[in-house]
Amino acid sequence: MIHTCRFILLLTAMLLLTHSTSSYAAKVTLDSFCGQLAGEWQGSAANPNVAPKQVSTSVMCSADKRNLYISVSRGSRFSNSETWWFRQQQDHILLVYANGITDDISQQLTLYEQAGSYSFLGKGEINQRPALVQLQFDPMMSDTKPSTAGWQWQQSAHYLDDDSEQYQVIRAISLLKPSANNTLPTE
Numbered sequence: 167m168i169h170t171c172r173f174i175l176l177l178t179a180m181l182l183l184t185h186s187t188s189s190y191a192a193k194v195t196l197d198s199f200c201g202q203l204a205g206e207w208q209g210s211a212a213n214p215n216v217a218p219k220q221v222s223t224s225v226m227c228s229a230d231k232r233n234l235y236i237s238v239s240r241g242s243r244f245s246n247s248e249t250w251w252f253r254q255q256q257d258h259i260l261l262v263y264a265n266g267i268t269d270d271i272s273q274q275l276t277l278y279e280q281a282g283s284y285s286f287l288g289k290g291e292i293n294q295r296p297a298l299v300q301l302q303f304d305p306m307m308s309d310t311k312p313s314t315a316g317w318q319w320q321q322s323a324h325y326l327d328d329d330s331e332q333y334q335v336i337r338a339i340s341l342l343k344p345s346a347n348n349t350l351p352t353e
Contacts, residue, residue, distance in 0.1 A: 210339070211338070236252075303318070321338070
């Protein structure tokens with residue numbers, strides 16, 4: 167009974183957060199973000215309490231901008247590459263995550279935009295725990311040009327079986343435009 171009440175309270179809080187977020191952030195479709203992220207990126211990936219690792223990330227956007235495919239190179243979390251496939255379906259986005267080691271994960275998300283940042287929000291499961299999931303993409307601006315130099319991708323969760331009211335960072339990945347003299351080390 168207590169677990170059910172807590173779940174209802176957290177679900178209500180999520181709805182209020184989504185409602186209040188939507189008053190400041192606009193619900194958008196994948197086509198508004200897809201083209202901005204497409205390309206080749208490099209940077210580091212870091213999990214809490216683990217040393218950052220260098221990764222390369224390839225992002226493809228379908229011609230109709232209703233599919234976004236992200237591939238993070240091997241060495242970020244597993245020995246295989248991992249893929250994130252976002253697919254626009256009516257008013258929500260379906261995410262299919264695969265890493266070649268664990269079972270593929272799929273979940274429904276909603277995409278919001280606020281001041282140039284994009285946030286995918288949804289309910290799912292992380293580490294076999296029910297959670298509110300947030301995949302946040304924040305632009306990193308260039309000091310020399312008024313353009314986006316890259317993105318900071320933060321993957322966070324708010325566990326529904328936890329009394330905490332905050333999202334916990336699961337991992338962050340920096341997506342930076344590669345330069346000729348900035349190459350990734352080989353393993």
